Amino acid sequence: MKNGKRAYHHGNLAESLLNAVDDIASQFGLEAVTLRACAKRVGVAPSSAFRHYADKRALLTAFAARALHQLSNTLANARSQAQANDSDAFVAVCMAYIEFALEKPAFFRAMWREETIYTNDEHYVAAAKQLTAHLKGGFAGTISDQDPSSLSPQELLAWSSVHGLANLFVEGPVANGQSLSQKLQVANDMVLAMRPLFAPQHS
Amino acid sequence: MKNGKRAYHHGNLAESLLNAVDDIASQFGLEAVTLRACAKRVGVAPSSAFRHYADKRALLTAFAARALHQLSNTLANARSQAQANDSDAFVAVCMAYIEFALEKPAFFRAMWREETIYTNDEHYVAAAKQLTAHLKGGFAGTISDQDPSSLSPQELLAWSSVHGLANLFVEGPVANGQSLSQKLQVANDMVLAMRPLFAPQHS
DNA sequence: TACCAAATGTGATCGCTGTTCACATACAAT
DNA sequence: ATTGTATGTGAACAGCGATCACATTTGGTA
Numbered sequence: 214m215k216n217g218k219r220a221y222h223h224g225n226l227a228e229s230l231l232n233a234v235d236d237i238a239s240q241f242g243l244e245a246v247t248l249r250a251c252a253k254r255v256g257v258a259p260s261s262a263f264r265h266y267a268d269k270r271a272l273l274t275a276f277a278a279r280a281l282h283q284l285s286n287t288l289a290n291a292r293s294q295a296q297a298n299d300s301d302a303f304v305a306v307c308m309a310y311i312e313f314a315l316e317k318p319a320f321f322r323a324m325w326r327e328e329t330i331y332t333n334d335e336h337y338v339a340a341a342k343q344l345t346a347h348l349k350g351g352f353a354g355t356i357s358d359q360d361p362s363s364l365s366p367q368e369l370l371a372w373s374s375v376h377g378l379a380n381l382f383v384e385g386p387v388a389n390g391q392s393l394s395q396k397l398q399v400a401n402d403m404v405l406a407m408r409p410l411f412a413p414q415h416s
Numbered sequence: 417m418k419n420g421k422r423a424y425h426h427g428n429l430a431e432s433l434l435n436a437v438d439d440i441a442s443q444f445g446l447e448a449v450t451l452r453a454c455a456k457r458v459g460v461a462p463s464s465a466f467r468h469y470a471d472k473r474a475l476l477t478a479f480a481a482r483a484l485h486q487l488s489n490t491l492a493n494a495r496s497q498a499q500a501n502d503s504d505a506f507v508a509v510c511m512a513y514i515e516f517a518l519e520k521p522a523f524f525r526a527m528w529r530e531e532t533i534y535t536n537d538e539h540y541v542a543a544a545k546q547l548t549a550h551l552k553g554g555f556a557g558t559i560s561d562q563d564p565s566s567l568s569p570q571e572l573l574a575w576s577s578v579h580g581l582a583n584l585f586v587e588g589p590v591a592n593g594q595s596l597s598q599k600l601q602v603a604n605d606m607v608l609a610m611r612p613l614f615a616p617q618h619s
Numbered sequence: 620t621a622c623c624a625a626a627t628g629t630g631a632t633c634g635c636t637g638t639t640c641a642c643a644t645a646c647a648a649t
Numbered sequence: 650a651t652t653g654t655a656t657g658t659g660a661a662c663a664g665c666g667a668t669c670a671c672a673t674t675t676g677g678t679a
Contacts, residue, residue, distance in 0.1 A: 242531055243531060244531045244532065322531070325583065325587040325588050326587065327586065327587045327588075328445055328446060328447045328525070329447065332589075332592075341588075341589040342589075345589060364590070366602075366605040366606050366608070366609040367609050369581070369590070369602065369605075369606045369609075370577055370606050370609045370610055372580070372584070373576070373577045373578075373580035373581040373584060373606060374573055374576045374577040374580055375576075375580070376580035376583060376584060376588075377575070377576035377577055377578070377579035377580020377581070377582075377583065378572070378576040378580070379580075380528065380579060380580065380583055381575070381576060381579060383530065384528040384529065384530045385528050385530075385544075385579075386535075386544040386545075386548060387548075387567070387572070389535075399569075399572065402569040402572075403569050403572045403573050403576060405569070406569040406570050406572075406573045406613065407573055407610065407613065409613070410609065410610065410612070410613065
């Protein structure tokens with residue numbers, strides 16, 4: 214793309230803008246994500262963004278959907294790897310959820326911002342459904358599950374607790390000055406504390 | 417204040433601005449909270465706000481601290497009332513946490529916004545410490561606790577799960593279209609699911 | 620090949636935002 | 650009464666999201 218760079222038409226602006234959001238959010242935080250900054254980073258005029266997204270919120274919605282997919286994939290990989298290793302897949306999925314939030318806090322924040330996202334956007338809804346389906350199915354299939362079409366209280370407890378701890382880490386006062394490995398230790402202890410509530414995986 | 421309204425000096429602008437944040441956030445959401453809107457609501461020039469708060473973030477920080485105190489008080493009341501009624505205080509405190517988030521979503525959001533708050537502000541830190549201390553002490557003293565100076569894995573599990581469910585309700589896709597009472601039922605089921613993990617209250 | 624319609628990018632401009640600063644006014648202590 | 654300090658004002662600034670008429674490129678069709 215360096216030599217073949219077109220003077221006028223970018224070619225793939227919609228996705229490039231998403232990448233710009235990604236970069237800026239990772240480096241400077243979500244509040245630093247500005248339409249103008251994204252456009253500048255891509256090398257395009259600010260107004261160009263509106264050819265591909267109705268407004269800033271639509272761009273952030275697309276970014277959130279992308280982040281949700283990443284999280285879904287992360288969880289799926291964690292399960293596969295744990296099952297291949299014969300280790301506790303439930304714990305692995307829980308930890309993967311929390312690790313994702315710690316490693317990509319801006320993504321994690323962006324995913325769950327009702328007020329800066331069009332929560333009815335079809336792609337966003339689809340991404341949220343994909344994640345929910347993962348968790349409905351016995352926490353990614355790591356625990357026994359009678360009804361994969363609904364969230365059982367246990368499944369919801371598992372989701373809520375990892376989601377809540379992730380939030381407390383990222384936004385809140387828990388383990389604030391501590392290192393990543395300390396936080397992971399804290400998380401592991403919490404997950405093990407609830408482990409007895411869940412039947413072993415049915416594989 | 418109508419007749420005695422002073423032409424120039426407001427008298428208690430700092431707190432009035434906090435009330436304005438409160439009103440606007442409750443009515444129109446946190447994103448609608450604007451310095452200019454707050455000033456207009458109080459009947460004062462926009463620049464006046466800067467005599468009392470260094471910047472917008474400082475104002476939001478003060479508001480967050482206030483909201484944290486409200487939550488602490490809500491939890492304390494729930495415990496007292498449950499203990500007076502001889503009902504399960506642990507469950508009552510858990511439910512009070514979630515109810516607070518459902519009834520005042522803008523407050524709940526404002527409390528935990530690392531990026532729009534000065535998390536090192538002394539009042540904010542004090543408020544967060546107060547809440548944490550509540551929960552460290554055996555979840556407001558509703559469950560047995562060996563070491564009130566640290567969060568045990570169980571205590572953290574309880575906090576994380578109610579915090580996480582509150583977030584999933586307020587920001588996320590869980591029980592989205594459902595009524596308040598349905599959500600409370602879902603919450604209650606989740607809390608009961610983890611109840612067996614906790615020793616009875618020591619009173 | 621020549622042409623034209625649709626898609627994509629631009630620059631100027633708008634209203635709103637947070638913030639600053641010189642200035643105006645009120646209060647409190649002497 | 651005077652004076653110093655606290656508090657409120659109005660005009661200004663740059664940066665933001667957004668709009669719109671216009672410029673350029675692309676891709677299909679004749």
